[in-house]
Amino acid sequence: MLRISKRTDLTKKQYIQLRLAAVIMALFTSGIFILIMGQNPAAIYFAMLQGAFGSFYGLRETIIMTIPLVITSLGISTAFKMKFWNIGAEGQIYMGAFAASYFALNHHDMPKPFLLLVMAAASIAGGGLWALIPGFFKARFGTNETLFTLMMNYIAIKWITYLQYGPWKDPNAKGFPIIAAFKETAILPGFMGIHIGLIIALALVALMHIFMYHTKKGYEISVIGESENTARYAGMNVKKIIVAAILLSGGLCGLAGMIQASGVHGTLSVDVSGGIGYTAIITTWLGQLSPALIMLVSFLFAALVQGGSYIQTVFQIPQAAASILQGMILFFVLGSEFFIQYKINFKKEGI
């Protein structure tokens, strides 16, 4: 008979063994798949590393992809810390991008630094308020925030679609449904092809680390996550803290939206997030809600995606095959989480 129980006795050595085993199994299983496709697994893995880190271009793309993942994951982790399951980062990214784009499109004659600050503030407000809606309903009526935040994503995406095909459509695009490109004043400055979002992301990692582990407010958030009653006993204003944390969570996701629109896309479009809000849930979880780890995991994840893109070009394998490879690697890495949390005992029945 199979019995599953919670692990409490995991040693450092076992932990490393489990993680390594997961990586090896991922590489092995994907290797079989690659062989079936008629390719050489070693060559593919080598090319994935090369694509992600092997040239300045590749490394730069990896970093550019890491930036929104880190910021969004930081946002999600704030909510997760309180056990508020914010699946709505995708929508918060869009609403942040939307709020920032409003100023980018209508007030581009402001001085550049000022406009960028206004856009950043607007995006934080946009994402934060979008997250606050499910937060309010949870606090007031006890609705399920997982479903609520998820559904809010679709509303946000359709809202952007409506703007792109309707009132915000660029009249100079010969009828094609695109929003006009931002003017220069609304574009994030950069260095060597990497926009300033990198600095913002690094600063946020440091700030969030300090906030979470070295401030009273940060501590309060984790206490609420562990037990709301304890928090209440300790005299905390639980509702106020929850609201502030949700605003922060959504605000960070919204900021990621502004950075994507202004630093990467140069305008608002329905592709502005492209699933970052969902990917960031994985990186948040794998990063165990710790800002420093989140940064590392996001970087490795971006490398996986960038490497996957590179092998499509070099080996001319279908996009779906590259996605399967990424999925298999993720499957094993996430799967090892189970064996780290739980252990399985094999026992004969009746004994």
Place this chain on the structure above:
Amino acid sequence: MSRKVTSIMLVIVLALSLVFTAGCGTGASNGKVKVGFVFIGPIKDGGWTEAHYNGMNYLKEQLKVETMYRELVPEGPESKKAIKELINAGCNVIFTTSFGYMDPTLEAAKENPKVKFFHCSGFKTAENMSNYFGRMYEPRYLSGIVAGLKTKTNKIGYVAAYEIPEVINGINAFTLGVQSVNPNAVVKVRWSHTWIDSALEKAAAVALLDDGCDVITQHNDSTATYIAAQERGAYAIGYNLDMPSAAPKAYMTAPVWNWGVYYVQEVKAIMEGTWKAAAYQGGIKEGLLDLAPLTEVAPPEAKAKVEEARKQIIDGTLQVFKGPIKDQSGNIKVPEGKTLNYEDTMSMDMNWFVQGVEGKIEVQK
């Protein structure tokens, strides 16, 4: 403890990456032509992308050049990444095949002056960037003749993607073709508001069939509308690619793209050193476009009619948008003695339907 593991792994990865950097150069160009394609859909979409993919393979066969492609590339900055990767992999000629790739292609053209770029369906050019498209309204008109002869209910359905000039002029040309043989037939338009989403395309087709249409045509990227027609015992005219196998009992013909003709012509010019960037638009005469062979489902009398009109289009005696042409409310839009050319049909003024179309174009700013 986990932090340690990840940081060790990261150090290993970074160390390895330094090793790789040493041995890895950017795209090697040894004077040979290597052609890269960027596609919006999957290469087997049974429509738009597959037609380009077939063109790529034709180019490979005819000129024995090396080709590469990236499929399912979203519009916007992702497409610029795909272009860069193709260049890094050694491509020195790039074809991008969706409207939304226009600005990324232009940016890439400015950054890579030695690479030659071609963008399909847009309107921007540069020193080293051509754009290309075709007079799709010519074979659309021919397909209208087939539909007009086939319909019994005198209602023909048209599933269309977006209210843009390219799509609108196709609907108009088709309707003019229908009315040239059957003045009583009307063309009912339904917008799918997607380029490729089989479920939405099918839903739009079903709505038209419910409305009494017995022939369906489309301006989308998939084959969903033919399948919908076959399921209802109705008939279908395709688009992009000859796909009788998708719905053999319904499928009659399709206006099709032969992109290979253009790809061979341009790459040949590059190899011979005579290439110059230009805005290209081809039609039936150039071989870029045609009506696919009529199947047995098509009405027998259509063959001669289509053949006749096709000849007249080639020799110039038949011009699709030759006045007088009336709009839906009966006002003369193109007066006698005037003819709309390709630029007119792709301009923002193409925001009206000809008489015989039942449908609405939302007012555009």
